[in-house]
Amino acid sequence: MFLTDRVSVGAVRRTGDGYLVADAKVARTGVQTYLGSEVGRPDLPLVRLYRPPEEVFAADAMRSYAHRPMTLEHPATSVTADTWSDVAIGQTGSEVVRDGEFVRVPLVLMDADAIKAYEAGKRELSMGYSAEIVFEDGVTPAGEPYDAVQKQLRMNHLALVSRARGGAELRIGDGRAPGGSDPRADNPTRNHTMSDTKTRTVMVDGLPVECTDAAAIAIDKLQRQLTDAQSANQRQAAEHATAIAAKDAALAKAEAERDDAKAKILSDADLDARVKARGDLIASAKAIHDADYTGKSDADIRKAVVVAKLGDAAVAGKSDAYIDARFDILVEDSKKDPVARALRDGATARTAVNDNGYAESVAAFNRNKEA
Known part of the structure; x- marks a missing residue:
């Protein structure tokens, strides 16, 4: 060497x-x-x-x-x-x-x-x-x-x-x-x-320092090592901040989803009202077109009824609001049909039928017998 x-x-x-x-x-x-x-x-x-x-x-x-x-x-x-x-x-x-x-x-x-x-x-x-x-x-x-x-x-x-x-x-x-x-x-x-005998002035933490060229090389190397260490610390701090922000966002999303789920939970009264409305809808649908509506949404039930009654052309290209309106019209029409209304209401009363000829025949037979 x-x-x-x-x-x-x-x-x-x-x-x-x-x-x-x-x-x-x-x-x-x-x-x-x-x-x-x-x-x-x-x-x-x-x-x-x-x-x-x-x-x-x-x-x-x-x-x-x-x-x-x-x-x-x-x-x-x-x-x-x-x-x-x-x-x-x-x-x-x-x-x-x-x-x-x-x-x-x-x-x-x-x-x-x-x-x-x-x-x-x-x-x-x-x-x-x-x-x-x-x-x-x-x-x-x-x-x-x-x-x-x-x-x-x-x-x-x-x-x-x-x-x-x-x-x-x-x-x-x-x-x-x-x-x-x-x-x-x-x-x-x-x-x-x-070994290098020339002198120069270098800045160390903002202060001028006169030293040999060789010492300046050593100072420069130490300063670069310090800068690299500071850069690494800053990079790690940024990565840590990014990770914390991501976790905060995930927690905020989970909290929002929880609050949304809580808002969708029905009270007892709301549940009763929902059950009644569902039952009324199915009853109205069956009065118009008797079918199995299990598992269908309210909108699907209305559409199925309109299609069964009026055909596919009645709903082609139509909005949900239009289909709902057509369904409501069919419901109103069904209420005007007494037979349908009777079937819907489950009526048990019967109207007496007068058959005067039959009654007269029975009466004459009885009179002849007595004579």
Whole structure:
């Protein structure tokens, strides 16, 4: 895995050829902070990497600092023989030594543009290297928590940069640029910065915050995660409100249906009146046309009677009101027919019939008998 680590240098001198020579601290032990995307964990905003002394000062790691090409900022990929002539601005020397918690090496800037960048204030250094990263939580002997451990460090190049991940004391010279001072020189214990050294202003909850580009990336990711979480909460709230509204509508419909059913329940008096009206209708229908009207509606009974009495043509294309009126007329006509009325009323009285001839015959027979 390709990583970068920022350091600074000590005393500086110029050679007769115009080169810039210095003895630099180029690596350190301890915990340094990286973006998760820099160490293969884009799911994490930041990762605290611990560089144990036994890994930093391992013999193979120390030998890898010697004769490394120097670059102006980091190239997109590791420096190789194919790219060296395009990106190299100088190189490191071979006298690699331990200096407390640091690794120190001599270096030389040979490119005129790189030397001008140094004179303009670009004084810090950043190692480009590969390492094995083991993700495990822990705490250093100094009490610093970490998320992963770096092992098998191997250097590739050393870049001249504007800001160092290792801190303000790690720089070329004494911290003063030609013609001016470094405002960070009095704060050698400042927090470690990220690899991208440019600064920008970002808005956090409506407040402007100045930070490095790398920190801005982390802030942006956290803000997007917060926005996504808020969107998810709003979506869930909307879905919940929709579900509640649907349940409220279902309850309202059930209540309306219940009230409608209650309104359709007849009282005893209403039921009696309905039974009487039904009986009267069937009796009237049978007086006109005797048939089985079981299961028929009132309208169907009236229509059946009219059809039986007058034929289908009498009701073809006619409204229910018309058919009801024709039925009522038939009922009135039936009341005018005495035979029908008698059958309807169930009359039992009989009218005496005078047969005077028969009575006279009986009387004569009786008289003759007496004589």
